[in-house]
Amino acid sequence: MNTLPGTVAVNTFREAVRDRVLYNLIFFALLMIGAAILVGQISIGIDRMVIINLGLSAISLIGLVMAIFIGVSLVSKEIEKRTLYSLLARPIHRWQFLAGKYAGLLLTLLVNTVFMAIGLAAALFYVGRPFVRGDATIVVAIYFILLELALVTALALLFSCYSSPMLSTLFTLGVYITGVFAQDIRRAGEISQSVAVEFVTRAIYYLVPNFHNFNVIAAAAHGEGVPFALIWQNTLYTAVYVTLVLLGATAVFSGRDLK
Amino acid sequence: MSLPYRTRVKRVALSAIPLLFCVAALLQWKIDAAAATISQANEELILQSPTAIKKLSMGYDALLGDIYWTRAVQYYGREVQKPNPDFHLLWPLLNVATTLDPKLEVAYHFGAIFLSETGHVGAGRTDLAVQLVKKGIAANPNLWQLGTDLGFLYYWRMKDYSDAAAAYLQTSRIPNSPPWIKMMAARVAQTGGSLETSQMIWQQIYASTKDPTVKKRAYEQLQGLRAQEDLIQLGNISEEYKKHFGHYPASEEELRAAGYLTGIPVDPAGFPYEIGPDGKGRFNSKTTFQMPPQPKVYSAPTAPHQTQAAPTTRTRVQ
Amino acid sequence: MAAPIIEIEGLTKDYPSGFWRKRWKRSLDHLTLHVEDGEVFGFLGPNGAGKTTTLKLLMGLIFPTEGTARVRGRSIDDVSMHREIGYLPEHPYFYDYLTARELLDYYARFSEFSAAERHARVEKFLKRVGLGSAANVQLRKFSKGMLQRAGIAQAILHDPKVVFLDEPMSGLDPVGRREVRDIILELKNEGKTVFFSTHILSDAEMLCDRVGVLVGGKLQGVGPPREMVPVEVHSIEIVFELPDGRELPQRMAAQSTSIGGRYRLSVPEEDVYAVVDQLRIAQARILSMTQVRPTLEDYFIRLVGQERAATHEAEVALR
Numbered sequence: 001m002n003t004l005p006g007t008v009a010v011n012t013f014r015e016a017v018r019d020r021v022l023y024n025l026i027f028f029a030l031l032m033i034g035a036a037i038l039v040g041q042i043s044i045g046i047d048r049m050v051i052i053n054l055g056l057s058a059i060s061l062i063g064l065v066m067a068i069f070i071g072v073s074l075v076s077k078e079i080e081k082r083t084l085y086s087l088l089a090r091p092i093h094r095w096q097f098l099a100g101k102y103a104g105l106l107l108t109l110l111v112n113t114v115f116m117a118i119g120l121a122a123a124l125f126y127v128g129r130p131f132v133r134g135d136a137t138i139v140v141a142i143y144f145i146l147l148e149l150a151l152v153t154a155l156a157l158l159f160s161c162y163s164s165p166m167l168s169t170l171f172t173l174g175v176y177i178t179g180v181f182a183q184d185i186r187r188a189g190e191i192s193q194s195v196a197v198e199f200v201t202r203a204i205y206y207l208v209p210n211f212h213n214f215n216v217i218a219a220a221a222h223g224e225g226v227p228f229a230l231i232w233q234n235t236l237y238t239a240v241y242v243t244l245v246l247l248g249a250t251a252v253f254s255g256r257d258l259k
Numbered sequence: 260m261s262l263p264y265r266t267r268v269k270r271v272a273l274s275a276i277p278l279l280f281c282v283a284a285l286l287q288w289k290i291d292a293a294a295a296t297i298s299q300a301n302e303e304l305i306l307q308s309p310t311a312i313k314k315l316s317m318g319y320d321a322l323l324g325d326i327y328w329t330r331a332v333q334y335y336g337r338e339v340q341k342p343n344p345d346f347h348l349l350w351p352l353l354n355v356a357t358t359l360d361p362k363l364e365v366a367y368h369f370g371a372i373f374l375s376e377t378g379h380v381g382a383g384r385t386d387l388a389v390q391l392v393k394k395g396i397a398a399n400p401n402l403w404q405l406g407t408d409l410g411f412l413y414y415w416r417m418k419d420y421s422d423a424a425a426a427y428l429q430t431s432r433i434p435n436s437p438p439w440i441k442m443m444a445a446r447v448a449q450t451g452g453s454l455e456t457s458q459m460i461w462q463q464i465y466a467s468t469k470d471p472t473v474k475k476r477a478y479e480q481l482q483g484l485r486a487q488e489d490l491i492q493l494g495n496i497s498e499e500y501k502k503h504f505g506h507y508p509a510s511e512e513e514l515r516a517a518g519y520l521t522g523i524p525v526d527p528a529g530f531p532y533e534i535g536p537d538g539k540g541r542f543n544s545k546t547t548f549q550m551p552p553q554p555k556v557y558s559a560p561t562a563p564h565q566t567q568a569a570p571t572t573r574t575r576v577q
Numbered sequence: 578m579a580a581p582i583i584e585i586e587g588l589t590k591d592y593p594s595g596f597w598r599k600r601w602k603r604s605l606d607h608l609t610l611h612v613e614d615g616e617v618f619g620f621l622g623p624n625g626a627g628k629t630t631t632l633k634l635l636m637g638l639i640f641p642t643e644g645t646a647r648v649r650g651r652s653i654d655d656v657s658m659h660r661e662i663g664y665l666p667e668h669p670y671f672y673d674y675l676t677a678r679e680l681l682d683y684y685a686r687f688s689e690f691s692a693a694e695r696h697a698r699v700e701k702f703l704k705r706v707g708l709g710s711a712a713n714v715q716l717r718k719f720s721k722g723m724l725q726r727a728g729i730a731q732a733i734l735h736d737p738k739v740v741f742l743d744e745p746m747s748g749l750d751p752v753g754r755r756e757v758r759d760i761i762l763e764l765k766n767e768g769k770t771v772f773f774s775t776h777i778l779s780d781a782e783m784l785c786d787r788v789g790v791l792v793g794g795k796l797q798g799v800g801p802p803r804e805m806v807p808v809e810v811h812s813i814e815i816v817f818e819l820p821d822g823r824e825l826p827q828r829m830a831a832q833s834t835s836i837g838g839r840y841r842l843s844v845p846e847e848d849v850y851a852v853v854d855q856l857r858i859a860q861a862r863i864l865s866m867t868q869v870r871p872t873l874e875d876y877f878i879r880l881v882g883q884e885r886a887a888t889h890e891a892e893v894a895l896r
Contacts, residue, residue, distance in 0.1 A: 007686045011672070018674045082670045086731060089636045089664035090687035093656050095268060184326045191329060206284040213290050230293040237286040244279040251272040254265040257639040263654035265640070 004092045008100025009107060016070060016108040025062050029116045032058035033123050051127065053221040055120040056141050060217070063113055063149045064176070070108070071156025072168035074101045079258055088258075095250045102157055102246060109149045117142050137220040140231060144214040147238040151209050152176060154245040161253040178204065179211035209241050324360025327352055331366065335373060335472075339380065346382035350374060353391060357398075364402055365470060367395030371408035372464075372473050375416045378551070380476065385416040404467065406430025407440060411460055414447055424448035439463065454491075458484045476551075482527040483551045486542075489524055493532055493540030496520065507538035580650065581611035582739060582770050583618075583635075587644035590630055604630050606794040607644065612772055612787075617765050619781035619802075620774040622791035623881050628774040629667050631791070632743045636664055648739055660688065663732035667743040669724060673717035677708050677727055680716060681734060688735040702734040707756065722753045729760060740764060742773035746780060758784060778874050790877065792884045805876055812843045812869045815852065817861040825859060843869060 016022055036054035075098070078084040087097065120138075155175055159168035178185070182205050189201025213234055216226050331352035338344040353370040357363050373381040374388035389412050395405045407430055413423035427444035430436060443463070446456050461484065465477035493511075496519050500508045504517070511531055514520045523531045528548035535541045542548065590605040605627040612618045622628050633639045635646055635653055651658035671680055681699045690698065703709050706726040711719070716727065725748065732740055745761075746754045754777075761784055764771050775781055781788050782802045789799040798805055817840050819825065825833070825840075829852070833842035840861075844852045849866075856863060 004687060007683070011683055015672065015674055082666060082668065083672055085633075085636070085638055085666040086664060086669065086671070086684070086728070088638055089659055089662070089666075090684065091656055091659040092687055093268075094265070181326065184329060187329050187333065188325060206287060207280065209283075210287055210290075213287075213294060227293050230290065233286055233290045233293060237283060237290060240279050240283045240286060244276055244283065247272040247276055247279070251269045251276075254268050254272075255640065258633070263640075263652075264656065265654070 004096045005100035005103060008087075008092075008097055009103035012074070012101050012104025013107045016105065019070075021069070022066070022108075022112070025066055026112060026115060029058050029062040030119045032062075033116070033119050037123050037127060048124065048127065049221045051120070051123050052138060053217060055123060056138070056145070056217045056220060059113060059116045059120065059142065060145045060148070062116065063109055063145060064152060066112065067105070067109055067149045067152045068156050068169055068172050068176075070105055071153045072160050072163075072165045072172060074105060074157050075160040075253065076163070076165055076168070084258060094254050098157065098161075098246065098249055098253060102153065105153050105157075106150060109153065110146065113142065113146055113149070135220075135223070137216060137224060137226055140226050141216050141220040143231070144216055144234060147234055148211055148214040150238055150242055151211070151245075154242045154249075155209075158245050158249040158252070161249050162256065175208060176211060179209045181212075182208050182210045183212055213237065321360045324356045324358075324363055327356035327359065328363055328366050331356060331369070332472075335369075344379055346373075349382050350384065350387045350391075357391065357394060361395075361398035364395070364399065364404065367392055367405055368408060368468065369470060369473065371405075371412060372476060375412060376476070380551075385412060388412055388416070401433060401435075403430050403433045403436035403440065406433065406436075407443075407463065407467075410440075410443070410447070411464065414460060415457065418452065420447055420452060454484060454488055458488075479551050482548075486526050486548065486550065489526070489532065490540035490542075493524065493534065494538060497534055497538040497540070501538060507536065508534055510534060579614055582614040582616075583610070583612035583646070583648050583772060585610040585631075585635075585644070585646040588631070588634060588641050588646055589643040590627075590634060590639065591642045604794050605634070608791075608796055610789055610796060610799065612770060615765070615768055615770055616786045617761060617771045617784050618773075619785035619788040620772065620791065621776060621778065621781055621788050621877065622774070623776065626791045627794040628791055629743055630794075632664075632666075632741055632774060635741065660735075661738045663735065663737035663740045665725075665728045665732040665740075665742045665745055667747070669728040671716050671724065671727065671731075674715060676713050676715050677703060677719075677730075678712040680727060681730055684731045685734055690735075698734050702730045706730045706760070721748045722750065725749060725753065725757075729757065733760075733764065737769070739770045739772065742771065744775055745773055746775060746777055754780070778877060790880060792880055793888065795884075797880050797884075811846050813846060813849050813866055814869050815842050815844060815849075815856070815866050816840070816864040817842070817856055818864060819859065819861050823859055823861070825861075826855060829855065839864070 033051070033055045036051045036058070075084075078087070078101075084097075088094065152172065156168060156172045159171045163171065186201045186205040189198045192198065213230075216230075219226055331349060334348055334352060335346070338346055338349075349370070353366050353374070356366050357370075370391040371388050374391060375381060375383070375385040377383040389409070392405055392409045392412060395402070396409065399405060406426060410423050410426035410430065413419045413426055417423075424444050424447040427440055427447060431438075431441035431444055443456075443459065446459065450456055458481065461477050461480045465474060465481060468474050468477065496514060497507050500514060500517060500519055508514050508517070511520065511523050511534065514534075515523065525531050526542060526546055526548045528546050530543035530546035530548065532540050533543050542550075586609055588605060588608040589603065591601040591603050594600050594602040608627075608631060620628050620631065630639070634641050635648070637653055637656070637659075646653045648658050649661055672683075675683065678699060681702060682695065685695045685699060700709075703712050706729055708723065708726055708730065711723060716724065719727065725745070729742070729745065732742065742761075745757050749757065758780060761771055761773070785802055787800055788802050788805060790797045790805070818838055819840065824830070829842065833840045835841070842852070853863070
């Protein structure tokens with residue numbers, strides 16, 4: 001990692017790895033996958049579906065918790081602890097610092113998700129159901145989970161630039177939940193008779209990152225395929241949105257006085 | 260280089276952001292198209308327990324209830340178009356919606372009809388429908404509409420005429436309930452299962468519902484009942500013909516020629532009925548009309564019904 | 578004549594204050610200051626005077642309301658300026674999950690060294706600040722003094738031409754303070770410019786080529802420590818003992834202080850000979866005679882007192 005953001009990223013990764021909370025979360029995720037095996041054994045014939053369903057949901061949920069928990073203190077912790085002072089006295093731009101923190105957390109999430117995915121694969125092997133063609137969708141589902149986490153992390157970073165961790169958590173969760181229910185909000189607006197409401201809900205739909213795009217867990221559980229177009233579209237969407245959010249973070253952070 | 264670096268960075272960032280929003284919106288539009296093809300089975304319902312959701316909803320119960328209700332409707336609308344629909348999520352969705360917002364009358368009403376409907380139109384679970392409506396009545400004791408839905412379920416689906424009559428009677432005691440309910444209670448108690456009673460019940464549903472899907476279904480049922488009535492009537496007329504001529508008529512044409520019919524009765528799809536070798540009316544082999552599946556317990560019909568001309572005689576068959 | 582290595586022109590910083598954040602508090606008022614190449618410059622002032630604000634402005638941690646500054650010809654807005662400077666913040670905290678070696682290695686990566694050179698430097702500076710034995714200990718276990726040393730190490734390991742230190746001696750025991758003083762002198766001998774803030778005046782007197790005094794956000798004066806103090810009437814302090822049984826004349830006794838048989842007496846310069854004569858008569862044993870000069874501390878306290886009085890008057894007038 002020879003670039004400045006790369007240096008910051010590696011350090012962020014190192015910090016996460018040395019933080020014990022991370023291991024608790026991974027342990028919890030693996031526990032959930034184990035539980036999925038038990039639940040699956042209750043219903044014959046659909047144990048595979050249950051394991052995939054619950055397992056992927058667990059990976060998504062734990063990833064989300066991690067992204068938010070670590071993400072909201074990415075910047076605020078450095079400000080509070082004043083570690084940022086000696087860092088910014090170095091020949092590094094503030095945006096490079098942000099990019100590095102973001103990349104570091106993303107790397108952490110990637111590594112963790114891969115670990116948990118391996119756990120899921122192990123669970124599937126354990127119940128004696130080797131992989132079938134439809135399982136390509138599981139990989140896609142995990143990829144989409146990573147995209148989702150990339151977006152959430154960016155949001156957490158943005159809020160971390162100007163709010164305390166607690167407020168940032170609320171904001172990030174707020175945006176996330178709105179994004180999950182964005183489709184329903186829009187439909188509710190369409191059903192309503194008011195043009196104003198419909199306009200507002202539609203605006204919300206196109207402004208808020210639509211996290212429901214990334215959810216193909218059901219398809220994966222049923223072994224259905226996912227259209228290839230969706231894969232590159234989601235990737236592009238994430239790239240565009242993450243850039244947007246990080247630019248926002250840069251705009252906020254570049255002119256900010258550090259107390 | 261007059262502006263400090265940080266100000267330039269800020270300006271570049273801020274001007275790029277609206278542009279990126281537009282690109283994102285465009286992509287979202289494309290994604291919607293692509294995602295529609297996947298079974299977006301709302302298995303996103305990770306939690307199916309209504310109490311769990313209620314606890315998590317942090318007070319925004321009614322809003323969440325509405326959201327789940329809209330999802331139920333969407334789910335139904337999507338499933339019903341499939342060749343082999345499977346409505347297994349309809350109950351959980353409606354259950355959650357009504358737990359979050361117990362005053363969702365529309366949801367109880369919808370569930371009463373479509374949880375119990377069979378064939379490709381509903382979940383075929385009358386027990387769940389009854390459970391839902393009873394829940395609605397418990398939470399909304401002054402809504403007579405729910406009481407009539409319960410009566411409908413007992414009558415139409417379960418053929419339990421005593422319980423149906425009891426339900427209608429109970430409902431008729433609600434202040435401000437319309438008088439026909441009491442009358443219905445009496446009818447059901449006396450002539451439960453008759454074609455006419457069934458028609459009256461569906462007629463009431465048709466007239467009083469505000470839900471377009473339910474209205475459509477009621478209309479289809481009424482058509483089906485009319486068709487049934489027509490067939491039975493046709494059979495009766497054939498019997499008359501046989502008494503006179505010694506054999507069953509071969510077709511409606513013969514009946515008309517002999518003066519027993521003034522017009523050619525047709526089914527709701529516009530195809531003329533046929534007369535089978537046993538003298539009973541039956542549907543035209545080429546007809547596109549589909550009878551809604553329904554219980555077939557009828558006693559004597561009362562008034563005949565012809566679609567094309569004024570009725571000639573009112574025959575009453577003893 | 579070479580350009581000053583640090584040029585500060587009219588640097589001003591206002592903060593919003595008050596409940597609705599509508600009023601402005603001026604924490605630095607048009608500071609104009611030049612520091613020459615190779616100088617050790619002491620930035621003095623009481624707490625809250627604006628010293629740390631000045632340093633944060635120079636480092637780009639906060640942004641000026643007005644004014645500019647340049648270091649080695651480059652504006653403080655230009656982040657490449659940071660290549661040639663080192664900074665030790667006040668109360669430094671560092672990533673406590675890193676070891677001392679990892680910390681220095683991390684910071685060293687922001688300068689363009691080869692891997693080999695980086696390792697060499699890290700080792701060299703660990704030793705130089707006396708952290709060689711604690712190199713693999715996590716910073717969360719460090720004492721305040723050790724953290725301060727780590728802070729100095731990270732400020733100088735990349736050989737910056739200008740070093741900025743914010744209260745480098747704070748919280749250190751006398752041994753630590755001596756070590757820091759020695760390091761500053763070493764840096765000066767290496768030809769570096771050192772700009773540090775402190776309120777320990779004796780250190781400033783000892784180390785600095787020039788000092789600047791900041792009170793209430795305003796620069797009160799700049800110059801070599803000796804010249805800062807206005808010429809005043811000098812007096813001589815005489816330390817003497819009296820043999821048993823002898824007493825001083827009344828007036829003298831009133832003016833002198835005594836501790837355990839030793840007397841101290843301050844006498845205006847012109848009266849010295851007369852007093853010595855009286856002591857001779859009293860058969861006192863003179864132990865020492867030294868010139869008393871007002872110190873930087875007196876000057877400082879007087880300045881602060883003036884400023885506080887002025888502020889107080891202003892406040893009274895507003896009511």
